[in-house]
Amino acid sequence: MRVPFNGYSESLVNQLGKLNLNQVNFQKQLSSGQRVQESYEDPSAVGRALATATEKSRIQAQERNLNRAQLIGEFSSETLEQLKLVVDKARIDANNTDGLTSPADYRARALQTNQLIEQGLRVANAKVAGDYLFAGANTAEAPFAAVRYEEGDNLVDENGAEIKRVQRDANGEPLIDGGTGEYLYESIPVTDDMIGMVAYVEYTGTTTNTNPPDGATTADDVEFRVGEGATVSPFSPGTKNEEYLAFFNEMVGLRDAYFEERLEEDPDLDPAILATSTEPRLDTIEDLVPRFDDHQQNVLLGIVEFGALLQGIEVTTKINESRFNELERLSSRELDIDIAETIVQLNRTQTAYEAALNSGSRIMGLSLLDFIR
Amino acid sequence: MSGIFANLSSTASSLQSQSLAVQQAGKNIANINNDSYARQRILMGTVGSRESSTGQTSGPLVAIGTEHVRDLFLDRQLLGEISYLSGLETQDFRLKQALANLGDTIDRSGDAQFVDDIVQSGGGLRGAIDYFFDTFESLAARPNDATTRQVMFQASENLVDMFHRLDQRFDLLDNELTSQVGEEVDILNDLFAELEEINLSIARIETGNPGSALDLRDLRQAKLEEISEYALVESREVKGSDGQIELTLPGADGDREVVLGPGVSAKSLYFDEADSTFRVSGSSEEVDLQAGLLPAVLDVRDNTVSGLQENIDRVANSLATEVNELYYQAFAPAGTDPAVPEISFFQQPTPPPGEGGTGVVTASDIALYSEPSDPSVTDFIPLSASSLRTSETSVSGANDLALEIAELAITDQADLGETSFSEFSSNLVTRLGQDIRNGQNRITVQEDVKELLETRRREVSGVSMDEEVSSMLQYQKAYQATSRYFNVLSEMLDTLINGLGR
Numbered sequence: 001m002r003v004p005f006n007g008y009s010e011s012l013v014n015q016l017g018k019l020n021l022n023q024v025n026f027q028k029q030l031s032s033g034q035r036v037q038e039s040y041e042d043p044s045a046v047g048r049a050l051a052t053a054t055e056k057s058r059i060q061a062q063e064r065n066l067n068r069a070q071l072i073g074e075f076s077s078e079t080l081e082q083l084k085l086v087v088d089k090a091r092i093d094a095n096n097t098d099g100l101t102s103p104a105d106y107r108a109r110a111l112q113t114n115q116l117i118e119q120g121l122r123v124a125n126a127k128v129a130g131d132y133l134f135a136g137a138n139t140a141e142a143p144f145a146a147v148r149y150e151e152g153d154n155l156v157d158e159n160g161a162e163i164k165r166v167q168r169d170a171n172g173e174p175l176i177d178g179g180t181g182e183y184l185y186e187s188i189p190v191t192d193d194m195i196g197m198v199a200y201v202e203y204t205g206t207t208t209n210t211n212p213p214d215g216a217t218t219a220d221d222v223e224f225r226v227g228e229g230a231t232v233s234p235f236s237p238g239t240k241n242e243e244y245l246a247f248f249n250e251m252v253g254l255r256d257a258y259f260e261e262r263l264e265e266d267p268d269l270d271p272a273i274l275a276t277s278t279e280p281r282l283d284t285i286e287d288l289v290p291r292f293d294d295h296q297q298n299v300l301l302g303i304v305e306f307g308a309l310l311q312g313i314e315v316t317t318k319i320n321e322s323r324f325n326e327l328e329r330l331s332s333r334e335l336d337i338d339i340a341e342t343i344v345q346l347n348r349t350q351t352a353y354e355a356a357l358n359s360g361s362r363i364m365g366l367s368l369l370d371f372i373r
Numbered sequence: 374m375s376g377i378f379a380n381l382s383s384t385a386s387s388l389q390s391q392s393l394a395v396q397q398a399g400k401n402i403a404n405i406n407n408d409s410y411a412r413q414r415i416l417m418g419t420v421g422s423r424e425s426s427t428g429q430t431s432g433p434l435v436a437i438g439t440e441h442v443r444d445l446f447l448d449r450q451l452l453g454e455i456s457y458l459s460g461l462e463t464q465d466f467r468l469k470q471a472l473a474n475l476g477d478t479i480d481r482s483g484d485a486q487f488v489d490d491i492v493q494s495g496g497g498l499r500g501a502i503d504y505f506f507d508t509f510e511s512l513a514a515r516p517n518d519a520t521t522r523q524v525m526f527q528a529s530e531n532l533v534d535m536f537h538r539l540d541q542r543f544d545l546l547d548n549e550l551t552s553q554v555g556e557e558v559d560i561l562n563d564l565f566a567e568l569e570e571i572n573l574s575i576a577r578i579e580t581g582n583p584g585s586a587l588d589l590r591d592l593r594q595a596k597l598e599e600i601s602e603y604a605l606v607e608s609r610e611v612k613g614s615d616g617q618i619e620l621t622l623p624g625a626d627g628d629r630e631v632v633l634g635p636g637v638s639a640k641s642l643y644f645d646e647a648d649s650t651f652r653v654s655g656s657s658e659e660v661d662l663q664a665g666l667l668p669a670v671l672d673v674r675d676n677t678v679s680g681l682q683e684n685i686d687r688v689a690n691s692l693a694t695e696v697n698e699l700y701y702q703a704f705a706p707a708g709t710d711p712a713v714p715e716i717s718f719f720q721q722p723t724p725p726p727g728e729g730g731t732g733v734v735t736a737s738d739i740a741l742y743s744e745p746s747d748p749s750v751t752d753f754i755p756l757s758a759s760s761l762r763t764s765e766t767s768v769s770g771a772n773d774l775a776l777e778i779a780e781l782a783i784t785d786q787a788d789l790g791e792t793s794f795s796e797f798s799s800n801l802v803t804r805l806g807q808d809i810r811n812g813q814n815r816i817t818v819q820e821d822v823k824e825l826l827e828t829r830r831r832e833v834s835g836v837s838m839d840e841e842v843s844s845m846l847q848y849q850k851a852y853q854a855t856s857r858y859f860n861v862l863s864e865m866l867d868t869l870i871n872g873l874g875r
Contacts, residue, residue, distance in 0.1 A: 004835025005405045007828070014824065034481050039472060039806030040813065046479060047803035054503050054795040056485060058782065061507035063488050065514040130517055131770060139770030140517050206768055222770055224514040225779065235770075324488040335481055368842040 005367075012360040019353040026346035035337045045334040052331045056324060059227070063320045066226040068129075069234035070313045075128040076236055077306035083244070084299045086120040090251055091292035097263055097285055107193065110258035117198050117251045121146055124244055136206030136238035137222045143205035143241060144248060146198040154187035155256055157280045158200045158249035162187050163256075164279040166269060174269055183269070185279045194259065201248040207238030227316045228323065232309060240302055247295040250288055257285045376425075377866055383433035384859045390417050390436040391852040397439070398845040401836045409595035411834035412841075413587055414440040441587045447830045448594055452601040452608070453664070454826060458819040459602040460669035461812055467550065467673040468809045471681060474542040477802045498688065499798035501535035504528050506782030506794075513775035516763035526758035529718075533739055536689050540736040543682045550674035554644050557667055558651075561603040562641045565632055568596045568620065569639035576615040576635075586616060593618070604642075604662035611635050625650075625659040649675055677808070684801055686735040691788040692781075693719035693734040698727045699777050700762065704750040714752035716762060717742040 029035060039046040093109065100106055125142045126133050135143035147160065155163045164185035167175040175184040223231040257263075264286045265271075274281075394415040404410035416439065421432035477497030508521070508528040515521040571593045578586035600606055600620075608618045611634060619634030622642070630653045633639040641654040649671060650659045662668040696718045703724060704715035717723040719739060722732030723746040730746070745753040754760045764771030782793065789797040 002832045002835070002837055002840070004831045005838040006408070007831050007835060010827075010831065032482070034479065036479055038469075039477070039479065039802050040469070040809035041806075043803045043806035043810055046806055047799060049479065050477065050499060050799040050802065051796065053484070054499065054799070057503045057507055058510070060485060060488060060490070061510040064511055067489075068514045129515075135770070137764075137766075137768045137771040141769065206771075222772055223776065224772075225510060225776065321488050328484075328486060331481070331484065335479065368839045372842065372846065 008360070008364050012356065012364070015356050016353065016360075019349055019356060022349045023346065023353060026342055026349060029337045029342050030339070030346065033337060033339075034335050036335050042334075049331050049334045052327045052334070056327050056331075059320050059324050059327070062226050062228075062230075063317070063324075065224040066232075066313055066316055066320065069224050069226055069232045070310065070317075072128055072131070072133065072234040073306050073310045073313060075126065076133045076234070077303055077310065079123055079126045079133055080236075080299055080303045080306065082123045083120060084296070084303065086116050086123065087247060087292065087296050087299050090116050090254065091289075091296055094254060094285060094289045094292050100258075100261075100263065103261060106258050106261045110255050111193070113251060113255040113258055114197055117248060117255060120248060120251065121198070121201065124248070131235075132205070134205065134236045134241045134244060136235060136241060138205045139222070139235065141204050143203055144245065145202045145204050147200050147202060149190045149194050149197055149199045151195050153190050153195075153199065155190060155194075155282065156199050158246075158252070160200060161280055163282050164188070165260075165281065166266070172268075176273070181273070182277055183273055185277075185281075188260070188282070191259065194256075197255070198248075198252055200252055201245055203242055203245040205238055205241055207242060226313070227320050230316055230319075232313065232316075234309065236302065236306075240298070240305075243295070243298045244302075247292075247298070250283075250291055250295070253283050254285065254288050254292075256282055257288065377862055377869070381859065381862050381866070384855055384862060386433035386435050387855045388852060388859065390415070390434050391848045391855060393436045394848040395845055395852065398841045398848065401841045402838065402845075405836045405838060405841075409591050409598075410836070411441055411443040411587075411591055411594075412836045414442060416440050439585075439587060441584065441590065442834050443590075443594075444830065444833045447826055447833065448597075449608070451823070451826050451830065452597055453605060454819065454823045455598055455601040456605040456664040458816065458823050459666050460664045461816045461819055463666045463669040464673055465809060465812050465816060467546075467670065468677060468805060468812065470546060471543070471673070471677055472802070472805050472809065474539065474546060475681070475802055475805065476539075477799070497798070497802070498535055498539060498685065499795050499802070501528075501532045502688075502692070502794045502798055503782070505532045506779055509775055510779040510782075512761070512763060513772040513779055516770055516772050516775060519758070522761050523758040525761060526756070529741055529756070532692075533741060536685065536736040536739045539685050540682070543678055543685070544737075547674055547678050547682075550670050550678065551646065553670050554667060554674075557603060557670070558642055558644050561600065561667070562639075564596060564600045564603075565620070565639040565641070568593065568600065569633045571596060572617050572633065576617045579616040583616060590616070601665065603665045603667050605664040606632070622653065622660045623663055625661045628658070630656055630658060630660050677805070681801060681805070682736070684797070687788060688794060688797055689736045689739045690734045691786050692794055693739055694722055694725055694788075695781050695784075695786065696778055697722055697725040699774060699781075701725050701728055702762075703728060704745070704752060706751065712752070714754050715745055715750045716754050716760075717746070718756060720744070 028037060036042045036045055036049075090113065093113065100109060121144050124134050124144045131139035132141065132143050135141060157163050165188050167184040167186045169175055176182065177184050222235050223233050225231050260282055262282055262284045264284050265274075394417070397413055397415045401412050404412075415436050417434055418437045419431040419433065420435050420437070422429050423432070424430075475497050477499055505528045508525040512521050512525045571589055575586040575589045575593065578589065597606070597608055597618075597620075604622060607621050607623075607629065610616065610618050614635035617635045619637070620632045621629035622632055624630045631637050631640075632642070632653060640656075642651055642660070643654060644651055651662055651667070652658065653660055700716070700718040701724055702713060702716035705711065705713045715723070718741070719734065720742050721734045721738065721740070722730040723742060724730035742756040744755070745751075763775040764773050766773075782795065785791045785793055786797070792800065
């Protein structure tokens with residue numbers, strides 16, 4: 001085989017080029033920490049890594065939703081704790097009527113109850129990050145709107161309908177309609193004390209449709225997607241909010257019963273006649289007391305439900321973190337280098353490069369010309 | 374007496390031949406680094422013989438010619454391999470450019486390491502689509518939050534902008550490739566003209582002296598190799614034409630189109646943009662260049678780039694259609710109960726096909742909804758951060774619509790071959806990456822084949838320093854010896870003329 005003069009150099013240059021390219025690649029890998037820089041270096045690994053990146057990004061978005069759901073859940077739970085204090089106080093007061101002996105006692109209790117109503121409303125209209133917590137889906141509007149008495153108003157019930165009382169003659173005897181045999185009723189004008197007080201409370205939020213006809217998500221049911229196939233409804237459901245509404249209106253009823261000193265049903269009135277009446281009448285304190293037990297239970301149940309929600313969120317957070325870390329590990333396995341292995345490869349290539357340079361310069365430096373005179 | 378003179382003459386001829394051989398060795402050494410040079414060797418031999426008293430005596434040593442050490446088979450084979458390699462390398466470069474245009478870089482330094490890191494999911498179309506749907510997911514959890522709405526709106530603008538930029542980049546690449554084809558065709562035509570010039574020069578020199586234009590033949594081979602980088606040409610020496618070659622290109626019909634040759638002036642290749650074909654001037658037949666830079670550029674333009682553009686358009690259309698199908702609210706004029714304005718997310722298709730619309734969106738014209746679809750629509754709400762709808766209802770915190778749109782991120786689309794938007798966009802990157810990798814594997818093989826042939830050719834035609842120096846010494850010694858013989862003859866003659874006459 002003939003070995004032409006430039007055969008050495010061509011072969012050496014080719015070899016040096018290949019070794020140099022390898023050195024550059026290994027150096028690039030070491031400086032970036034990545035085994036793959038471009039998709040053509042390992043298309044299938046890059047394909048998997050891109051899919052992983054998309055999934056990681058989705059988990060991050062869902063995790064942010066989860067954080068928000070947690071915030072809403074924690075605030076809601078704390079708010080219900082505060083509401084429970086109001087309910088507890090109202091319940092204790094309603095059960096403790098022994099001290100109510102004079103009109104002044106009743107009035108003082110009525111004013112105290114009114115304070116609880118105002119306090120409870122402020123608590124229940126709590127917001128977090130601009131959203132009302134107990135409004136169902138209608139989170140931009142305060143859910144518990146108080147309608148207040150003005151001068152000249154009569155007492156009303158929770159629907160705004162006037163409450164009546166049995167008319168009495170000058171002797172205090174109840175008046176009966178001769179034709180129907182029923183009592184005659186009259187409206188109850190509000191006292192000066194009551195002007196500006198809450199007449200009744202309206203709920204402006206949405207109610208949860210827990211069983212929508214087509215199985216679809218409805219506007220009433222605010223859900224956040226917080227993980228792979230996982231959703232949570234962090235806001236207090238509308239049906240629950242309506243129970244809180246009932247509590248407020250019965251607090252108003254209790255206050256009005258204190259004002260009217262209606263501890264129990266008037267013994268002068270015939271229950272049989274009263275039973276036929278359709279006129280809305282003011283509840284007695286005795287009637288209202290057992291209902292506050294229910295309200296206390298409702299609020300407690302609400303707190304428990306948020307506790308369960310927060311527990312679920314905690315579990316989902318762990319699942320999300322675990323999935324994210326697993327995906328990150330997969331990405332790393334696909335794209336990252338094994339530093340020790342890469343350094344060894346770089347050293348090996350460097351050694352080969354130096355050997356090629358050394359042997360090349362030795363061979364190319366000599367020819368027959370060096371030995372003839 | 375006549376014998377001495379004859380010997381003197383023979384010796385002079387021998388000296389001349391040795392001298393020529395030394396000169397040739399010097400020339401070979403001078404061209405030692407000239408890749409296109411094929412070594413030459415002086416052929417020597419005796420010419421004629423005569424009857425003498427001792428029998429037949431051979432004639433003087435003369436240089437009877439110069440051998441051009443070339444392997445024509447290797448030369449011809451190399452032309453093809455150069456074509457294939459050049460085409461693959463061009464394709465590799467352009468495909469990498471297309472890949473860079475897609476913008477989906479592999480950069481782990483920007484990756485989120487923890488679930489609560491705030492990092493966007495990469496660049497490129499896939500990243501923009503992911504970001505779009507992720508912000509919709511966030512909007513579902515914060516429908517009233519002004520910042521989230523602004524971020525969502527910006528993500529939508531970013532997505533639209535990404536489609537536009539991709540379209541522009543690929544349009545630019547398409548135009549650049551078209552320009553490149555035109556410019557490279559011009560260069561190739563110049564090379565044809567130069568080759569013709571060399572061909573004619575060879576013919577002039579070799580008229581009556583076949584095979585003598587050795588350096589020009591080297592130059593012609595170099596020129597042919599240069600031409601081969603552009604297209605797969607075939608050359609053959611035409612007998613009886615004083616060393617001229619005929620250069621042909623493969624025709625689409627299987628015949629070969631002559632580009633130049635004896636009696637055929639160099640023709641021009643031209644590119645017909647209308648049907649993306651090449652033709653040779655004076656012929657209506659299409660030529661199929663098969664390999665080399667020109668068909669490679671055209672292949673990237675007509676297959677890869679246009680394929681990518683088509684796929685990006687598909688993503689744009691599918692995405693705009695699917696989002697609008699959910700988001701669109703048809704206009705109901707005043708007097709209708711209820712009267713509602715037209716609402717849409719993307720400008721087209723508004724109304725979407727599900728509502729009777731027929732619009733098709735491309736990456737170049739995708740836009741956010743800003744004006745009514747029809748002049749009859751007198752009330753509309755352009756898309757903005759504040760007008761973004763998250764629900765079909767008017768309930769402020771409802772998020773049913775936002776959830777449904779966010780759900781599209783993981784929904785397989787029939788228009789995209791039952792893949793999600795992200796998967797389809799990722800596939801564009803990985804498929805192109807696979808094409809490049811396949812091409813690189815072929816380049817490696819092709820380089821090996823070319824290197825093998827070049828090495829073989831260097832072995833045959835390359836200059837060896839040791840061989841040439843050794844030849845030079847050999848001819849120098851022969852020259853010295855012949856000179857010595859000449860001296861002896863001269864002295865003999867001197868003795869004969871001056872010594873014997875006294």
